[in-house]
Amino acid sequence: MARIKTNGTSTIKIRNLAMLLRKILGLGINDAPNAAKLFEKLFFIFGEHGYDYQIIPDDDPRLGPCEEAKTDITTGKIYVKESVYKSASTEMFTRAAFTLMHEDGHFLIHRLQGFSLSRVSDKAEIKTYEDPEWQANTFAAEFLMPYEGCIGLTAEEIKEKYKVTISAAKSRFRNINKK
Numbered sequence: 001m002a003r004i005k006t007n008g009t010s011t012i013k014i015r016n017l018a019m020l021l022r023k024i025l026g027l028g029i030n031d032a033p034n035a036a037k038l039f040e041k042l043f044f045i046f047g048e049h050g051y052d053y054q055i056i057p058d059d060d061p062r063l064g065p066c067e068e069a070k071t072d073i074t075t076g077k078i079y080v081k082e083s084v085y086k087s088a089s090t091e092m093f094t095r096a097a098f099t100l101m102h103e104d105g106h107f108l109i110h111r112l113q114g115f116s117l118s119r120v121s122d123k124a125e126i127k128t129y130e131d132p133e134w135q136a137n138t139f140a141a142e143f144l145m146p147y148e149g150c151i152g153l154t155a156e157e158i159k160e161k162y163k164v165t166i167s168a169a170k171s172r173f174r175n176i177n178k179k
Contacts, residue, residue: 003122007115008129011138017108018142029149032163035097035104036089039078042104049112050076055085068099071106073117078103092163098140105139106132145172 025041027033039053056062058081063070069080080100088096109115110132117132128134145162150172153161159169 003120003124003126004117004132005120005124005126005130006110006117006132006135008127009109009115009135010129011142014105014109014135014138015142015147018139019146021108021143022146029146030161032161033144034089035100035144036085038104039100042107046076046107046112051078051107051112052076053078053080055080055082057081058083068096069103071103071111073106073111076107076111078107093159093165095165095168097144097164098168101140101143102136104143105136109135109139141168141172141175145169147176150176 022029022031022033024045025033025038042051043053045051052075054077056079060079060081062079063081067081068084069078071078080103084096084099087094088100110117115132120126144164145158145168149161150158153173155166155170155173158164158172159166162169164172
């Protein structure tokens with residue numbers, strides 16, 4: 001089975017991209033954004049670069065039963081299950097916000113910055129920083145829970161401050177406090 005590899009990028013570069021986007025959107029380091037509302041704003045900012053999104057029924061065949069959302073980097077369109085979008089719009093502390101920002105990460109890193117994706121065999125080594133899923137997850141974490149705003153906080157404090165799941169907050173806490 002083949003896997004996907006992309007241009008390598010560092011956490012610092014992804015962090016800088018997330019902070020630039022927060023600045024463009026007028027978000028301070030302590031703001032907890034509503035990820036669903038950001039979709040409309042990002043459309044107005046990046047629409048001319050192909051950014052688009054579509055909320056689709058949960059049973060739409062474009063997404064498999066275990067898929068919450070996906071980004072077509074060739075067109076720039078993001079497909080999101082209706083239940084995921086509603087959850088990100090109306091509820092706090094859900095995985096849905098992370099899912100939406102993960103897909104925005106794919107658009108910004110892999111489409112807008114022109115990163116190429118390639119299939120590699122199972123035997124090929126893919127470094128963490130070359131994994132497009134790691135890159136999109138890192139972007140979502142950096143955007144939703146800015147590094148500078150999380151320094152010195154416990155996982156529970158990160159959860160409360162940024163309205164993320166405890167799982168996301170614990171992961172962020174561990175990554176910031178690696179020795």
